[in-house]
Amino acid sequence: MAKQLKKKIDQTTEEKIKIAARKLFTRKGFAAVKTRDIAEEAGINLALLNYYFRSKEKLFKLIMEESFLQFVKGIAEQFNDENTNIDEKIEKLVESYIDLFSQYPDLPLFILSELREHPDAFSSRLDAVTGISRSVFVKQIREAMKNGVYPEMHTFHFLANMMSLIVFPFIGSPMLMKITDISVKQYQEMIQERKKMIPIWIKAMLKSNAYKLIK
Amino acid sequence: MAKQLKKKIDQTTEEKIKIAARKLFTRKGFAAVKTRDIAEEAGINLALLNYYFRSKEKLFKLIMEESFLQFVKGIAEQFNDENTNIDEKIEKLVESYIDLFSQYPDLPLFILSELREHPDAFSSRLDAVTGISRSVFVKQIREAMKNGVYPEMHTFHFLANMMSLIVFPFIGSPMLMKITDISVKQYQEMIQERKKMIPIWIKAMLKSNAYKLIK
């Protein structure tokens, strides 16, 4: 098998298709993307898509799998680091996710849409993530609450709030930019600012003692 | 023109189609929904869709328009109320949106996806919302910051944070439920809790003085 000894510098056809498919699927979703769109975007013959990936659906699942891993990779790593404390974990997580989404702004909406339409399609993968509730991070948080460092707060709220503050500005960027009347450049500056501000906000929320106050 | 004097109790065919279309479009988006799906869901003959709404696209735009108005209606109203202070506005806004999204959980993702793919399709409608930056609410916030009640924070961050905390738990519900291992019932309780907690958190974030701390 003399396999692509030629194109070592250039992208291989397989790569070109995957890159084009990832771009389009991530931006528009499975149903809105036609195989001919992918072929055109990749600059390849339509039949090559099936030659390399069998079907549109198989290609989509491949892209989805990779995107999903990219999405959750950071969590599993950071959440179980024994050598960092709560504050450090929050800072690292916020920074790495803001960097990731700055590079792939369509990624969050893509994953969350897919997860919403097919909640069970990734339950096996999510099991790896489910470990979150038993992660070092969550244990550290619970410990801190037990010791009175922070008031009580359900893990749901803590994780929801953290993810909210990180993810939403990417999902809602067109709306936020219109509403607040800022340029793309200003938007990107705001996003960068949030790397430092979100950890401060999270701590402020943790300390707010909201649970006692609502009773 | 003798127009439907019969079905005053029952849903009219037009309504049945709209209800079915809204349900499917909101859940799966334009491209993933087939006209035959809508017809089946509505329990009507396929041709009636075109008879009443001309085309799939016209029907979609109609649904989209209504959904969008539903989405932004609350903002315009609450934001320009001269008779409520900052705290009251936040409380009302949080409560009305959590109620809205509890009833229509797919609405936020639907709107935000559409806005992301076609940012200009609603710029005319958003202009009505753009008034937000000149709203009573934003003026009140800026005033409070000028008077030292709250430290400085860009409107972008304030609005982004508020919308984040409200909207994300709906967008990310499948993921959040899996990760935190809670039931649908528990999830709904958490969501209700947030009505009271989010205003507290927002105030805590406002007071956190994050801008000074990051310098």
Place this chain on the structure above:
DNA sequence: AAGTATTTTAAACAAATGATTAAAACCAAT
């Protein structure tokens, strides 16, 4: 009840779309 307008239906159409095929082009080794 007859006549007229409106609504509904089954069938069909045309274009779009995912996939396949068979031949051509290409590549590396002999």
Place this chain on the structure above:
DNA sequence: ATTGGTTTTAATCATTTGTTTAAAATACTT
């Protein structure tokens, strides 16, 4: 150069899908 494998291409196929048509059914008016 020839061979044997791999990759690419143009053409074609079979379904799906949005829409239309013409007839049937229904509702309303006189």
